[in-house]
Structure formats: C-alpha cells, structure tokens
Amino acid sequence: xxxxxxxxxxxxxxxxxxxxxxxxxxxxxxxxxxxxxxxxxxxxxxxxxxxxxxxxxxxxxxxxxxxxxxxxxxxxxxxxxxxxxxxxxxxxxxxxxxxxxxxxxxxxxxxxxxxxxxxxxxxxxxxxxxxxxxxxxxxxxxxxxxxxxxxxxxxxxxxxxxxxxxxxxxxxxxxxxxxxxxxxxxxxxxxxxxxxxxxxxxxxxxxxxxxxxxxxxxxxxxxxxxxxxxxxxxxxxxxxxxxxxxxxxxxxxxxxxxxxxxxxxxxxxxxxxxxxxxxxxxxxxxxxxxxxxxxxxxxxxxxxxxxxxxxxxxxxxxxxxxxxxxxxxxxxxxxxxxxxxxxxxxxxxxxxxxxxxxxxxxxxxxxxxxxxxxxxxxxxxxxxxxxxxxxxxxxxxxxxxxxxxxxxxxxxxxxxxxxxxxxxxxxxxxxxxxxxxxxxxxxxxxxxxxxxxxxxxxxxxxxxxxxxxxxxxxxxxxxxxxxxxxxxxxxxxxxxxxxx
Numbered sequence: 001x002x003x004x005x006x007x008x009x010x011x012x013x014x015x016x017x018x019x020x021x022x023x024x025x026x027x028x029x030x031x032x033x034x035x036x037x038x039x040x041x042x043x044x045x046x047x048x049x050x051x052x053x054x055x056x057x058x059x060x061x062x063x064x065x066x067x068x069x070x071x072x073x074x075x076x077x078x079x080x081x082x083x084x085x086x087x088x089x090x091x092x093x094x095x096x097x098x099x100x101x102x103x104x105x106x107x108x109x110x111x112x113x114x115x116x117x118x119x120x121x122x123x124x125x126x127x128x129x130x131x132x133x134x135x136x137x138x139x140x141x142x143x144x145x146x147x148x149x150x151x152x153x154x155x156x157x158x159x160x161x162x163x164x165x166x167x168x169x170x171x172x173x174x175x176x177x178x179x180x181x182x183x184x185x186x187x188x189x190x191x192x193x194x195x196x197x198x199x200x201x202x203x204x205x206x207x208x209x210x211x212x213x214x215x216x217x218x219x220x221x222x223x224x225x226x227x228x229x230x231x232x233x234x235x236x237x238x239x240x241x242x243x244x245x246x247x248x249x250x251x252x253x254x255x256x257x258x259x260x261x262x263x264x265x266x267x268x269x270x271x272x273x274x275x276x277x278x279x280x281x282x283x284x285x286x287x288x289x290x291x292x293x294x295x296x297x298x299x300x301x302x303x304x305x306x307x308x309x310x311x312x313x314x315x316x317x318x319x320x321x322x323x324x325x326x327x328x329x330x331x332x333x334x335x336x337x338x339x340x341x342x343x344x345x346x347x348x349x350x351x352x353x354x355x356x357x358x359x360x361x362x363x364x365x366x367x368x369x370x371x372x373x374x375x376x377x378x379x380x381x382x383x384x385x386x387x388x389x390x391x392x393x394x395x396x397x398x399x400x401x402x403x404x405x406x407x408x409x410x411x412x413x414x415x416x417x418x419x420x421x422x423x424x425x426x427x428x429x430x431x432x433x434x435x436x437x438x439x440x441x442x443x444x445x446x447x448x449x450x451x452x453x454x455x456x457x458x459x460x461x462x463x464x465x466x467x468x469x470x471x472x473x474x475x476x477x478x479x480x481x482x483x484x485x486x487x488x489x490x491x492x493x494x495x496x497x498x499x500x
Contacts, residue, residue, distance in 0.1 A: 068494045177478070409471070
C-alpha cells in the first residue's frame with residue numbers, strides 16, 4: 001500500500017485526505033479476506049514459525065494408528081497382559097504331576113570309591129590283613145508326585161484368571177485414553193491454527209492502518225494519542241500471536257509424544273478440518289446406561305474384588321489337607337575291586353554290583369495350624385474385596401458425572417455454534433464499516449480499534465465454542481465406553497478387539 005506524503009499547506013491537505021481515503025478504501029476492501037501473509041509478520045515470530053515448519057504432518061487417522069501401535073504406555077500394558085497370562089498358566093499347571101531326578105551326597109551320579117583296610121595282630125602276623133577297595137560307583141533317584149486333592153489350587157487359578165481380566169481391561173482403558181488424548185490435541189492444533197490465521201490477517205491490516213495514522217499524524221490531521229492507541233493495539237495483537245504460537249508448539253510436541261514418536265518430535269494436522277462437525281446421536285440417559293455397562297474402570301474394580309475373594313478362599317484352604325500319589329525309584333551300581341589283596345593278584349576280587357528299588361504310595365500333608373497367620377491374611381483379602389466393590393460404586397458415580405458434564409458441554413456448544421459464527425460475520429462487518437467511516441473522515445480511530453478488538457474476541461470465542469463442541473463429542477465416546485464412530489473399525493482392527 002502506498003502512502004502519500006506532502007507538506008501540510010493550502011490545498012496539500014486536501015490532497016493528503018484524498019490519498020488517505022484511497023488507502024483506507026483499499027484497507028477496507030481486504031477486511032473480509034482474513035488471510036495471513038507470513039512475509040509481513042514481525043521477526044519476533046520467525047523462530048516459532050521455523051520450529052513449526054520442522055513438524056511432521058498427519059491426519060487424525062494416521063495419528064490414532066501411530067498412537068495405538070507405538071505409545072509406550074500401551075506397549076507396557078500389552079507386556080503386563082502377557083505376564084498375567086504366564087501367571088495364569090503357572091497356576092493351571094499345578095494340576096500336572098511333578099518329577100525330580102536327584103542324587104545323594106554319598107552316592108554321586110558318577111564317582112570312584114577308594115578304601116584301604118589294614119588290620120594288624122601284634123601276637124600273630126598271620127592273623128593280620130591288608131585289603132583295599134577300588135571301584136566305580138553311580139546312582140540316580142527319581143521322584144514323581146501328583147497331588148490329586150489340593151484345595152488351594154483352584155482358588156489360585158481363579159485369582160490369576162481375574163487378574164488377567166483386570167489387566168486386559170486396563171489395556172482398553174489406556175487405549176481409550178490415548179485415543180481421546182490424540183483427538184483433543186489434534187482438535188486444539190486445528191482450531192488454534194485457524195485462530196492464528198485470523199490474527200495474522202488482523203495484524204497485517206492493522207499494521208497498514210498504523211502507517212496511515214502515522215501519515216495523518218505527520219500531516220497534522222491527528223494527534224499523538226491516535227498513533228499510540230493504534231500502536232498499542234498492534235503490540236497487543238503481537239503478544240496474542242506469540243501466545244498462540246507457543247500453544248501450537250507445545251501441543252504439537254504433546255501430540256508427537258502421544259503417538260510414541262522419538263523425543264523432540266512434533267506433529268501438526270493436515271489442514272484445518274471441516275466446518276461439518278461430528279454429532280452425538282444418543283440422549284443423556286442412553287449415554288449413561290452405555291457408560292455404566294461398558295466402562296472398563298467399573299469392571300476392573302469388580303475383577304479385582306473377585307480376585308481378592310478367591311485369594312481369601314485360597315488362604316483358608318491352605319488349612320486343609322493335601323493328598324497325592326508318589327513314586328520313588330532308586331538305581332545304583334558299582335564296579336571294580338572289592339576287598340582285594342594289596343600284595344596279590346586281584347582279578348578274583350573284581351565284581352559288579354547293581355541295586356534298584358521302587359516305592360509307590362499315597363502321600364499326605366496337613367498344615368492345620370499356623371497360629372492364625374493365614375486366617376488374618378484371608379480377612380485382609382476380604383476387606384480389600386469389599387473396598388474394591390466400593391471403588392466400583394465410586395466409578396459408577398464418576399461415569400455418570402463425566403457423561404453428564406460432557407453432554408452439557410456438547411448441548412451448550414451446539415447451540416452456541418451458530419451464534420459464534422454470526423459474531424464473526426458481524427465483527428468483520430463492524431471492522432469494515434469503522435475503517436470506511438474513518439477513511440471518509442466521519443469516524444475516529446478509537447472506533448476502528450474497538451471494532452478490531454471485538455473481532456479478535458469473537459474469533460477467540462468461536463475457537464472456544466468449536467473446541468468445546470469437538471472435545472465434548474470425543475469425551476462422550478470415551479466416557480460412554482464406545483470407540484469413536486469414524487475410527488471404530490480402524491481401532492478394532494489395530495487392537496484386535498470385539499468390544500464396541
């Protein structure tokens with residue numbers, strides 16, 4: 001935009017007014033475009049813009065897929081499920097018999113035996129003897145046992161089974177929270193970028209207006225207060241833009257973290273989305289009923305309670321006798337010289353010995369008294385089970401509260417959306433009219449400043465309303481125990497789920 005400058009004398013004032021009016025007409029003509037030109041933004045924002053340019057770009061489908069495949073919390077939860085499966089398998093294998101090979105200390109698996117025996121009779125040398133043993137030895141013992149009556153075994157299996165169920169449900173909770181966090185971050189980035197674009201357009205136009213006001217001040221048509229007022233507005237908008245860029249950088253980093261990308265990464269949305277927003281089709285009562293029936297947090301508390309009940313039963317059953325079958329087999333051998341003559345030929349003393357035995361029987365073990373230790377532990381487990389059921393009641397109350405709050409936010413934002421759009425349109429019109437009136441010489445700069453401030457406020461309110469609406473819909477899916485409809489098939493395929 002060109003600025004006409006000339007000395008203020010005689011008809012030159014008229015010429016200055018004509019030039020300013022032409023410039024303001026040009027300024028008012030671009031009011032409705034609201035497009036930003038980053039090349040005209042101040043250098044203070046260049047570093048933030050450069051950082052944002054380094055960000056990866058992704059649509060919401062790709063963000064959700066990456067989050068469900070790479071997020072460390074979900075990977076950790078998956079490993080905990082496998083650990084619980086192994087614990088359940090360990091408990092179930094107590095039904096199988098046990099077998100053990102071993103050897104005793106004086107009967108090794110393989111060894112050599114040496115012994116020398118010298119007996120002297122001082123009265124009769126003929127009665128003296130000199131013998132030795134030198135032979136290889138070996139032995140092996142096999143023990144097989146099977147407890148066919150073990151009252152604590154099935155309760156232990158049930159404990160592990162409920163713990164596995166709780167871990168699977170915890171995995172679903174983490175997955176739902178990750179999907180919600182990804183949606184909230186993505187929506188924040190989209191709406192914040194839209195607001196940045198509006199404020200950059202406002203900043204660009206107001207900088208042009210500042211040039212006009214400064215020209216008027218140099219021509220003696222306005223006083224310094226008008227210039228200061230316009231500069232203050234421009235600086236305020238610059239501070240607002242700085243804050244918006246800061247939010248954009250922070251949330252872009254948060255989204256990369258949710259997606260499980262390497263440290264220091266950042267992700268921005270592809271595009272600003274559409275004005276057609278997702279709706280919530282269920283009423284409040286149905287939403288709450290779904291939440292009470294499907295929310296994993298309630299089912300986790302109940303599974304933990306059942307696990308504690310069975311743990312109490314397991315501890316009590318340890319006072320009952322255990323009965324089983326057992327078999328012990330023993331085999332030993334020795335080969336070499338037995339009681340050989342130290343000074344003679346020992347071929348006649350060489351021999352091989354072998355020994356085997358097998359014992360079958362019914363085993364019995366009854367630890368009927370331990371001072372009440374296990375009884376006290378069982379009482380503690382029953383108290384924990386009761387506490388978990390109270391936790392389930394608390395989760396039910398929380399589910400209802402969460403759904404009701406999000407539903408209220410959804411309804412209020414739904415009704416406020418048309419008003420926020422209308423506020424934007426009227427605010428743009430107000431800026432246009434105020435600028436044209438100022439250019440025609442029948443308005444003042446204060447009116448233009450106020451109209452511009454109202455446009456900024458209307459833009460922020462529109463962002464808040466749209467973000468509240470979009471977040472409320474995402475939260476209603478999360479709190480009702482349902483996967484988001486647009487991504488339900490994708491999520492169920494990725495996680496191999498059968499639940500809604």
